[in-house]
Structures are given as structure tokens and as C-alpha cells.
Amino acid sequence: QVQLVESGGAxxxxxHSLRLSCAVSSRTFSLYSLAWVRQPxxxxxxxxxxxxxxxxxxxxxxxxKGRFTISRDNAxxxxxxxxxxxxxxxxxxxxxxxxxxxxTIYAIQHYNYWGQGTQVTVSS
Numbered sequence: 001q002v003q004l005v006e007s008g009g010a011x012x013x014x015x016h017s018l019r020l021s022c023a024v025s026s027r028t029f030s031l032y033s034l035a036w037v038r039q040p041x042x043x044x045x046x047x048x049x050x051x052x053x054x055x056x057x058x059x060x061x062x063x064x065k066g067r068f069t070i071s072r073d074n075a076x077x078x079x080x081x082x083x084x085x086x087x088x089x090x091x092x093x094x095x096x097x098x099x100x101x102x103x104t105i106y107a108i109q110h111y112n113y114w115g116q117g118t119q120v121t122v123s124s
Contacts, residue, residue: 002026002113004096009118016086016122022079022096022115032102035111036070036081038092038120045095049081050105059105064090086122093117 003025012018020036035050049060049070058070069082079096097111104110 002031002098004098004113004115006094006096006115006118009094009120011121011123012086014087014122014124017082017084018086018120020081020083020094020096020118020120022081024077024079024096024098026077026098030100031098032100033105034072034079034096034098035105035108036068036079037095037097037108037111038090039095039117040089040092045108047106047108048094051079052105057105061106083120086120088122088124091121093119 005023008020010018031053033050033052036048037045038048039045047061048064049068051058051070051072067085071080095117096115098113099111
């Protein structure tokens with residue numbers, strides 16, 4: 001069983017930065033990839049960024065490329081999302097997700113484990 005606990009969400013102004021964290025309870029060698037997924041108000045969940053745990057391969061949604069950076073700390077079993085140059089359209093609940101099996105990193109329907117989410121609100 002994998003447990004994911006997100007933290008770091010906040011209310012910030014446009015242009016500011018924020019770093020989200022996701023504590024992973026499982027031993028991460030059993031995981032294939034982890035991802036950040038967000039759900040804007042009134043919309044469906046969408047892929048934001050993902051990382052393959054074993055080789056650090058990363059992939060980003062076009063909407064965040066160049067502004068967001070996903071990273072991991074193996075020793076601390078923690079996943080991060082550094083968000084710079086935040087925009088009002090980045091407002092959403094941000095979820096951490098994990099999967100054991102190999103597959104398309106941005107296919108969020110195949111992620112097996114999800115955190116409870118953390119709210120990010122960007123004011124204009």
C-alpha cells in the first residue's frame with residue numbers, strides 16, 4: 001500500500017513562486033513513476049508533471065513547461081513541484097499520484113495511488 005501526503009498549497013499572487021511536497025510512505029523502488037495532477041475549479045483533473053523514479057526522466061504539460069519543475073529526494077522519499085511565475089489559471093487542487101507499472105507517464109487514469117490534494121490559489 002502506498003500513501004501520499006501533499007503539503008505546501010497556499011494563496012499567492014500572480015508571478016510568485018510556491019513549492020509543493022509529497023511524502024511517499026512506500027519504499028520507492030517499487031514505484032515506476034510519480035506525477036502531479038491538478039483539478040481546477042469546475043474542471044476535470046489534468047496532468048501537470050511526472051517523473052520516472054528510477055531514471056529521473058521528467059515530462060511536463062505544455063501549460064507549465066518552463067515554469068514548473070518536478071524533482072525527487074530519494075533519501076527522504078519525497079516528491080516536489082517547484083512552481084514559478086504562477087498565473088491565476090494555475091489555481092487548482094494539486095494531487096500527488098503514483099503507479100507501480102510502466103506506461104505513458106501522462107496517462108493519469110492509470111495511476112493507482114492518490115493523495116488527498118492541496119489547494120493552490122493564485123490571485124490576480
